[in-house]
Amino acid sequence: MKTIESITIYGGLNKNGIQERVRKIELKKGDIIGIVGPTGSGKSSLVSDIEQIAQEDTNTLRKVLINHATPSLKERRDPRLKMIAQLSQNMNFIADMTVEEFLIMHSKCRNKDKRIIHDVIESANLLTGEAIQLQDNLTALSGGQSRALMVADVAIISESPIVLIDEIENAGIRKHEALDMLSGKGKIIFVVTHDPVIALTTGKRIIMKDGGMDELINTSAQESVISCDLGLIDQYMLNLRELIRTGQTIEQLELQLTNV
Numbered sequence: 001m002k003t004i005e006s007i008t009i010y011g012g013l014n015k016n017g018i019q020e021r022v023r024k025i026e027l028k029k030g031d032i033i034g035i036v037g038p039t040g041s042g043k044s045s046l047v048s049d050i051e052q053i054a055q056e057d058t059n060t061l062r063k064v065l066i067n068h069a070t071p072s073l074k075e076r077r078d079p080r081l082k083m084i085a086q087l088s089q090n091m092n093f094i095a096d097m098t099v100e101e102f103l104i105m106h107s108k109c110r111n112k113d114k115r116i117i118h119d120v121i122e123s124a125n126l127l128t129g130e131a132i133q134l135q136d137n138l139t140a141l142s143g144g145q146s147r148a149l150m151v152a153d154v155a156i157i158s159e160s161p162i163v164l165i166d167e168i169e170n171a172g173i174r175k176h177e178a179l180d181m182l183s184g185k186g187k188i189i190f191v192v193t194h195d196p197v198i199a200l201t202t203g204k205r206i207i208m209k210d211g212g213m214d215e216l217i218n219t220s221a222q223e224s225v226i227s228c229d230l231g232l233i234d235q236y237m238l239n240l241r242e243l244i245r246t247g248q249t250i251e252q253l254e255l256q257l258t259n260v
Contacts, residue, residue: 004083004161005029005067007188009050012061014212015042020060022206022213029161032179032189034199037208043192045211047164050190051084052076060211085160087150087168099141099149100134106157116156123181124152127173129242144173151178155185165191168198174238176201176231197234200227 006028011020027033035043049062053076056063066075066083075081095102103117117134125131127148132141141149151173154163163182168175168191175198182189193199200223207215219227240250 004188007050007162008065008068009213010063010065011213012056012058012063014060014210014214016210018210018212020062020212020214022216025206025213025216027188029186029188030183032183032191032202034202034205035190035192035208036194036199036205037214041208042211042213043208044166046206046208046213047086047166047190047192050162051086051164053084082160084162084164085154085158086164086166087147087154088166095138097138098134099132099136099138102138103134103153103157106153110157110159112157120149120152120156123156124148127151127178127181129238129245148173148178151181155181155187161186162188163190165189167192167194176234197227197230200224200230 006026008027009025011023011025014020025033035046037043045060046062049058049060050064052058053064053066053071054060054062055070055076065071071083075083097105099121100117103120104114107114107116121132121134124145125148128144130142130145132145132149136145138146147168154160165182168178175195179189179191179198179201191198191202199205200219202219204216204218206213207217209215243250
């Protein structure tokens with residue numbers, strides 16, 4: 001797998017055939033960018049163009065460069081050279097095997113020591129309130145467990161340097177920790193989200209409208225402060241969820257924000 005230092009997206013046309021207002025976006029290792037907009041605004045189309053490493057050969061006529069160069073056809077098509085991993089909203093497994101068997105198989109495919117699977121399990125269990133065991137069957141995992149396992153798998157075993165995440169907020173996992181886990185491995189992350197907490201956590205966000213990239217907003221210092229406060233609320237909600245799920249009752253709210 002070649003080292004990916006940057007990805008560049010050149011704008012094409014929106015669904016009305018009008019040139020996108022955002023003409024160029026460049027991201028480097030460790031960057032996280034949000035993709036936001038109402039339903040039908042073109043978020044999925046943008047993700048698809050990135051996943052295909054489009055070369056003006058899709059309906060949008062966008063072009064994607066890797067390390068400022070056009071990738072070869074083999075790099076775009078050969079699954080062994082796949083540079084982009086995608087985590088969709090629904091990550092339910094259909095393979096009838098245990099978590100251990102799946103992770104060992106994947107580690108072998110990537111020429112990794114099979115002992116790495118214990119790091120994957122440990123990391124996955126940092127993201128979900130429902131502990132995953134190596135002997136668990138993949139098909140028996142909940143949606144949150146499946147997403148947590150795949151985030152950890154992509155972060156630790158997968159060599160894909162670019163990750164596309166679709167609405168991580170719907171997975172029932174610790175989303176901040178998931179993003180930190182992936183970006184900490186030097187991966188470039190695109191996250192489609194409707195969640196203001198996630199949107200303001202990213203360094204910048206693409207605003208989609210009418211099927212096109214309409215605006216690129218850099219997260220301001222004030223937005224970063226607001227994001228921290230929203231993160232406290234989010235963590236508090238996760239803690240309440242765990243208390244309720246374990247049969248405890250809630251007598252009062254004890255949330256304190258830094259900037260209220």
